[in-house]
Amino acid sequence: MGRVSGKVAVVTGGASGIGKEACFLLAREGAKVVVVDMDEGGASIAAEISRTGDAIFIKLDVTDESSVEKAFAEVKKKFGRLDILVNNAGITGVRKPTHEITEEEWDHVMDVNVKGVFYCTKHAIPQMKTSGGGSIINVASVIGLVAYAAAPPYVASKAAVRLMSKADALVYAKDGIRVNALVPGYVWTPLIENALKAKGDVDAGKKALEALHPVGHLGEPLDIAYGILYLASDESKFVTGSDLVIDGGYTAQ
Template sequence: MGRQFQDKVAIVTGGSFGIGKATAILFAQHGAKVAVVDWKEDDEAVNAIKSAGGEAIFIKCDVSKDDEVQAMVTQTVSTFGRLDFAFNNAGIEGESAPTHEVTEENWNRVIGINLKGVWLCMKHEIPHMLRQGKGAIVNCSSIAGVIGFPGIPAYTASKHGVLGLTKTAALEYATAGIRVNAVCPGVIQTPMIDRFMEKNKTNKAEMASQEPIGRFGTPEEIAEAVMWLCSDGSSFVTGHPLVADGGWVAR
């Protein structure tokens, strides 16, 4: 797989932590130049890539804001000369509440980052890929994009929306050399799941026991799925929601 990523360029949003960080590092390990994008300045992923001999830049960006997303993509292309891959991963869990108690502020914030943010990223990434005649995009959905989850209606709606957006874009650009897929992680050991369990006073062992595989997933396992969806090995795959969840939705 490695050679096909050599000297190519990837954007990873939400790249400072968790799944995004693991994916940015894996792209670099396979030879890609990486733009690590996040709303919070953190050079840990970039430093890890550079210390291993790779090339990376950090770009601060709020993906819910059009001007910042446009500037982020422009900076990536001006720095590295092209754009081949994008993992639109930035997302938040928002506040937990039943549907009738969700605040408009929480709804707008979650939808703005998780769904509008994915759309804005594709809006500005795709033109560069069209000029090249090739590209691969992976959007981060969730098992909450496949099934319902009580108590997180905004998050669940946003992740279902990501799948609809992914399928639509996949059809629009299928003959233009651009593949658009989504990855749907299950319960992954990340700062987000730590916050969720703390907010909801959820026992980690109890939650892990709900996974048929008997454990949480790791960010590195999801990164491998993203890499496959970007690789030539998945050349006939587009518009697909790849569920990587330890069997959660198979029950």
């Protein structure tokens, strides 16, 4: 018996990094998994899971509400219930000081990181209500608990996600739906690697990031996926409106 056996989980941004690892771990622990991503790579993740478990891939952009609505209708048709939503799709966006950021650049980060969470939550809730409850895990960031000068819209978006999680925890507690924020420190994924590549020296950049964490290294996607699994499972049935910080001590200083 797995820790989330029989549950149906939707994971956005499931084609890469933290989301991909969460898809594999939730599937290993018995969940049926819906891999959601705008990247076709999600299809191979769903195919791999399907060899031993149950998974489908839905290609969509979380900023497009009509696609999100259709996707949740597809989940209902295929699995008949929804228990877990992991709002993980996210981008870093522009790295500029505030006075140089255009409206479009600001809006793009907010659209993916904040509105995407809103749309997916909005269309998941009715199904969770008919399933008798559920767990929503919103992937925020330590950059949102504390600030980071290089990317002001990212800071604002992740702080918003943390407080949206608390607001929705209050709104839906009576429906048996728990909503929590998962707050990672830096995790070695394509998101970080590509950001360092854009800056130039990946090895030096990685070392500099590692030095920010008292444990002396970055997180691995599985470190975060285990937090997602805990919040998704009934082991966390008394946990709602919380920030689960998994950051190698980044914010302890």
